[in-house]
Amino acid sequence: MKFFVDTADIAAITELNDLGMVDGVTTNPSIIAKSGRDILEVTKEICDLVSGPVSAEVVATDADDMIAEGRKLAKIADNIAVKVPLTWDGLKACNVLSSEGNMVNVTLCFSANQALLAAKAGATFISPFIGRLDDINLDGLELIEDIRTIYDNYGYDTQILAASIRNANHMSECAKIGADVATAPPNVIKAMANHVLTDNGLAAFLKDAAKANIKIV
Numbered sequence: 001m002k003f004f005v006d007t008a009d010i011a012a013i014t015e016l017n018d019l020g021m022v023d024g025v026t027t028n029p030s031i032i033a034k035s036g037r038d039i040l041e042v043t044k045e046i047c048d049l050v051s052g053p054v055s056a057e058v059v060a061t062d063a064d065d066m067i068a069e070g071r072k073l074a075k076i077a078d079n080i081a082v083k084v085p086l087t088w089d090g091l092k093a094c095n096v097l098s099s100e101g102n103m104v105n106v107t108l109c110f111s112a113n114q115a116l117l118a119a120k121a122g123a124t125f126i127s128p129f130i131g132r133l134d135d136i137n138l139d140g141l142e143l144i145e146d147i148r149t150i151y152d153n154y155g156y157d158t159q160i161l162a163a164s165i166r167n168a169n170h171m172s173e174c175a176k177i178g179a180d181v182a183t184a185p186p187n188v189i190k191a192m193a194n195h196v197l198t199d200n201g202l203a204a205f206l207k208d209a210a211k212a213n214i215k216i217v
């Protein structure tokens with residue numbers, strides 16, 4: 001499973017990228033607003049840092065304006081994936097932008113039918129939002145499973161980009177289901193390393209090492 005990092009925080013992207021953990025980056029208007037930076041400038045900086053796809057989201061709502069914004073975003077760098085919302089106009093924009101050779105990430109997906117339409121419209125990525133479904137007592141992971149089944153039934157090559165990931169368990173569950181990509185905030189990716197038995201085991205080993213005066217360098 002590819003790891004995308006869901007942030008515009010350059011320091012956090014750099015730290016994970018230096019470890020080889022970053023296969024791409026996703027942003028959205030809320031993430032860009034939080035960065036306090038100009039969208040074109042911060043997105044360019046991310047694209048220079050990371051070789052994989054960097055999703056940059058349009059803010060228009062009608063197809064023609066989304067297409068114009070998408071074309072401008074795509075000019076930032078070769079690794080831009082233009083992100084459009086899963087509306088009827090978003091699907092029209094996806095169809096045009098992808099036929100022009102751009103990567104397109106269709107976002108705000110909350111149903112299998114929406115995912116089916118995105119694949120038909122030529123999306124490179126579909127972004128089902130797990131956490132926001134869980135927030136309203138629906139099963140976000142079940143949606144990932146349904147989309148996996150549908151895409152495999154018909155051989156769609158649209159990649160399932162599991163989004164709105166809120167905890168480390170979501171990451172392993174997505175990997176078990178066969179999501180192609182999971183995008184998560186840096187703290188969630190780092191939390192995947194945590195286990196209480198690792199902490200306890202290490203504390204015991206270090207105590208014994210100190211008692212026995214074990215020195216290596």
Ligand code: E4P
Pocket residue numbers: 006026027028107127129131132163164165183
């Ligand atoms: C993905 O592309 C979105 O930017 C993101 O995962 C949304 O996550 P949230 O529901 O935690 O805001």
